[in-house]
Amino acid sequence: MGILALFTVLGLGLLEVKSILVRTNSAGLPDKCSLQGTARLPAFSVEGDYVIGGVFSIHNSMNTMENNYTTAPESPSCSGRIDPREVRFARAMIFAIEEINNSTELLPDVRLGYQIHDSCASVPVAVHAAFQLSNGQDPVFYGGENCSQSGVVMAVVAESGSTPSISISRIIGSFNIPQVSHYATCACLSDKKQYPTFFRTIPSDQFQADALAKLVKHFGWTWIGAVRSDSDYGNNGMAAFLEVAVREGICVEYSEAFYRTNPRSKIQRVADIIRRSTATVVVAFAAIGEMKILLEELSRDPSPPRQWIGSEAWFTDTDMLSFTSCAGAIGVAIQQSVIPGFRNFLLDLSPSEVAASPVLTEFWEDAFNCTLRKSGDTQKRMCNGQEDIKTLENPYTETSQLRITNMVYKAVYAVAHAIQTARFQKTNFNADKSIRLESEEVLTELKKINFSQNGYHVSFDANGDPVAFYELVNWQKNERGALEPVTVGFYDASLPEGQKFNINRNITWVEGSLEVPVSVCSESCPPGTRKVLQKGKPICCYDCIPCPEGEISNMTDSPDCFLCPREFWPNAEKDACFPKPVEFLSYDEVLGIILEVFSISGACLAIITAVIFFHHRTTPIVRANNSELSFLLLFSLILCFLCSLTFIGAPSEWSCMLRHTAFGITFVLCISCILGKTIVVLMAFKATLPGSNAMKWFGPPQQRMTVMFLTLIQVIICVIWLVVSPPFPVKNLSTYKEKIILECALGSAVGFWAVLGYIGLLAVFCFVLAVLARKLPDNFNEAKMITFSMLIFCAVWITFIPAYVSSPGKFTVAVEIFAILASSFGLILCIFAPKCFIILLRPEKNTKKYLMNKN
Incomplete structure (x- = not known):
């Protein structure tokens, strides 16, 4: 039976069927195997005990054929110029095989041969070469019951491009012939279900994509352009890069694909997109042929400076260094290497x-x-x-920086080591050269190889890939002004995350700048702002919005602002939280000082009044107005003035309890004295009526008892308040967002309003009695003064309530102090000022006769 009965048309032209093997005799019955068509001669070949195939893109294009379907199509042939670099690759394979043949350690007494074909950088020719490497070159042969010549080559070193490598792998993989590529990097080839016999000595583009994305991320470029070869290499490589780039937060302004055979209008369109773009960084995942055409087009009408990021396929090619507009470009490259004796060869x-x-x-x-x-x-x-x-x-x-050449060298040695191990498994190193090896046996051993050659390790993982290691290369101008690739760092996939990417040398950027170019859609949002995406644009395009009140962002490009802790507040730049300033009515601020002055002045005024009264205690005006209650009232007023000082300063647990209770008790004592004086006036008037003995029921003992009883009630209220739920210091965080108000919480609001209510009740009662006694027929009726004082007192505390409730922060305390001082001054001025005026300035009126004179 024949090796192949079906060929594939791969979309690149009709492939002539050349390799069908048939067995016929004169009677039309099977007799011998013959190769249909003309065998394609290899570019280089040498016979050997075991033959290794090779496929390289020595020419850069294939002749276009027009088939008329009436005659047999011609064999595909190459056109265009020879690629010197690919010739070097082919010669590297020959050098490695000759070196192995001359070795006494690797495959001694065995001679390796080779068949190296030119694929013309095209799929049809690569497929044709794959068929021929599978079938052999003999035009007629007899194979017993089986015509299959599978295994003519032990393995194939191929190819420089991913797309031809895919086509070759699909064909020779059917016969378990291993393929080791030196330059096919498409990540798709790691799929062992589709390409079970494919290996490579160059890393997969999956790693290259990760290296390029980390390179772009490292320099803060979030807005880039992307161009790629419209091939398996470019499309799959760019897809892998974009997948990683999205995870790294990198946005792509445009992503364009083109191929070297596209019309010039297509190349011009891609070049125009690069010229018009706002992204200054361009990632090029392309083969050499495409990059040459694109850069030539860009050089006709130079674009604004662009920072090129290159993939290994074109970045270290010496021909590309002629494009001086790409000075400062940076990209990944296969590790430099040294092959002793290769340059001489x-x-x-x-x-x-x-x-x-x-x-x-x-x-x-x-x-x-x-x-x-x-x-x-x-x-x-x-x-x-x-x-x-x-x-x-x-x-x-050019052998100063052997990179891909070393991949060819390693590929040949990998196959040789697999052949040696397979021979050992089969012959235990029997010197019999006629022992036949099957390619499947070489394939099995190729999966397990692990050796070093010239200091470079060679092994394959489960996907047929080597350990990924790249050099980071920068195009820098030398002393002669010519571009040369300089290694500035590395990417090692075997290292832990965070250590894989390393820059260890200064980089020269586009136009010779030493500063990293900027390529962002939007400038970074400084701390204190947050990013808001622009509608309909990628995530890298945004506006910077200041953080709302009370929120900060403390890093660049923050997506959100966050609230400060409750006791903290943002600074003016909104990039840090600081402790909120604590506010309370302090002794050293202006408002506090003013209130202190009035408080002490009031106390001094009360003391002076007491001194005056004591000095003139025997005079009629002092004696006529119940001097005992007057002194007690003056004492209570001194306490009222001084208790306002307890409201100033930082609240503490004791000061909060003291200020409210002292205020409540002193004011009740004060109002009780006034109430006693008012009752005395009324009783005195009643006592003047015939038959009245009212004064004996409200003499000095009863007056003292009344004051003590009324004050005791307030004391009890205060004690209950302090026991059940006393006032306590608290940090008020709600009145002002930007500061903390340190104040005294009431504890029990019922207790606070009970204290105030009791004072108000006594004041109203006193006011009513004073109003009733204001027109009694004495020349100096104290009830009139009490009426005025109570009127002022009630007016002050009625207006206090809404002012107290609505005043914020420390002004609440100030309102309370103001009410205490205002009512205290009202009492002392209304009740005692007229008497002091008479005592000091009108002594002639300070007589019993004047006081008893009726109107």
């Missing part, structure tokens, strides 16, 4: 050796612009044999 090319190889001939002619073959082309001179490849400066001879 590359330069050891004589004209005769070159002439024996069509590929090397074309490379030589292209490099030296001469021809080794006689032809009608008169534009090129004949090579004279004086051409020296050692003087050549192109990617073929």
Whole structure:
């Protein structure tokens, strides 16, 4: 039976069926196997005991074929220029195989061969090469019961592109032929269900995407542009990058895909988008061919400075360093390496050796612009044999920073180690070279290899991927003004999170700047503000809104503001919380000092009045107005003036209890004395009536008892208040948001209003009695003065209630002190000022005759 009965058209043109094997004889019956079509000659080949296949994109394009479906299509052929870098890759494979053949440790007594094909950087040719590596090159052969030539090659080192590698893997994977790629980085190839025989020595783009995203995040770029190759490499790589970028909070202004074969109008459109964009950073996940075309288009009409971030596919290619507009670019690259003896091998090319190889001939002619073959082309001179490849400066001879070349070198050694282990498993190192190995056996051992070559470790994980390690490379100008890649850091996926990404050298940015360029959609929101997304735009585009009152944000680009703790308040910048200032009526502030002065002045006035009364205690005006109650009243007024001082200062547990109880008791004592004096006036008038003995019922003992009884009631009320729910100091956080009011809570509001109510009740009762006695027929009737004093007293405390309830903070205390002082001054001035006036200024009226004179 034949190896293949079906071929796939991969969307890139009709693939000619070349490799169907059939078995026929003259009678039309199966007899022998023959290869249909013409075998494609490899670019380089050597026979050996075990053959390793190779596929490289030596030419950069394929001839376009037009099929008429009436004749057999021609074999696909390459066109365009030879890629010197790919030639170096192919030569690296040859160098590694020759080095192994000369080794006495790895595969001794066994000679490896190779078949290296040119894929023309196209899928159809790559598929054709895959078929041929699977079938072999013999036009006719007999294979017994089975025509299959699977296993002609032990493994295939291929390919430089992800898309051709995918096509090759799908074909040779059907026959368990392992494929080891040196440059196919698409993360999709890690899927072992689809590509079970695929391995690679270069890391997957999944790691590269993570490295690029961390690079962008590290420098604070949140607004970027993105371009990519419209291929499996570019599309899958960019998809992986964007997935990580979203998690890192990076926004993409545009994401454009293009391919080298697109019309120029498409390339111009991508270039115009880059020119017009506001993002100064551009991430390019592209192959070399696409980047060359794009940068050439941009150089025709230079765009504003752009900071390029490059993927490893193009970033270390020496041809790209000619684009000086990309100075300062930074990207990831495969680790630099050294392959001893490789440079001498590359330069050891004589004209005769070159002439024996069509590929090397074309490379030589292209490099030296001469021809080794006689032809009608008169534009090129004949090579004279004086051409020296050692003087050549192109990617073929550039070995100062071997990166991908080392991946080829490691791939060949990986296959060789797998072959050696497979032979050991099968022959225990029997020297019999005829022992046949199946590619499936090599595949099994390839999964388990673990070795080091030239100091570089080689192993594969379950997905066929190596440990990811990248260098971070910066394009810097050297002393000659030319660009050169300089390693400035690394990304090591084997390290713990947070240590994978490291910058250890100064970076030169776009236009030679030493400052990190800025690429954001919106400037960072400073502390004290929060981000508010702009409608219809990505999350990186926002406005900065100041935090509301009482809230802060203490970091840049804060998404939210948060409330300060209850006893804290934001500073003016709203970026930190500070303890709220504590406010209370203090002794050293203006309002407190004014109230203190009035309080002490009132007390002094009462003392002076008492002194005057004591000095003139024998005079009629003092004796006529119940001197005992007058002195007691003056004493209570002194206490009333002084008790206002207890309301000033920081409230404490004792001061809160003292201020309210002292106020309540002293004022009741004061009103009780006035009430006693009012009753004495009424009783004195009654006593003057014939047959009245009223005064004997309200003499001095009864007066003292009345004052003591009425005061005792207030004392009891205060004691109950203090026992049940006394006043206590409290921090008032609700009146003002920005400060704390330290005040005395009432404890029991019922107790407070009971104290006030009792004072008010006595004052009203006293006022009523004074009104009744105001027109008694004495020349100096004290009841009139009591009436005025009680009128002032009641007016003050009636207006006190709404003022007390509505006054905020320390002004509540000030209102209470003002009411105490105002009512105290009203009492002392109305009751005692007229008497002092007569005593001091009108002594002629301070006589019994004058006082007894009727109106």
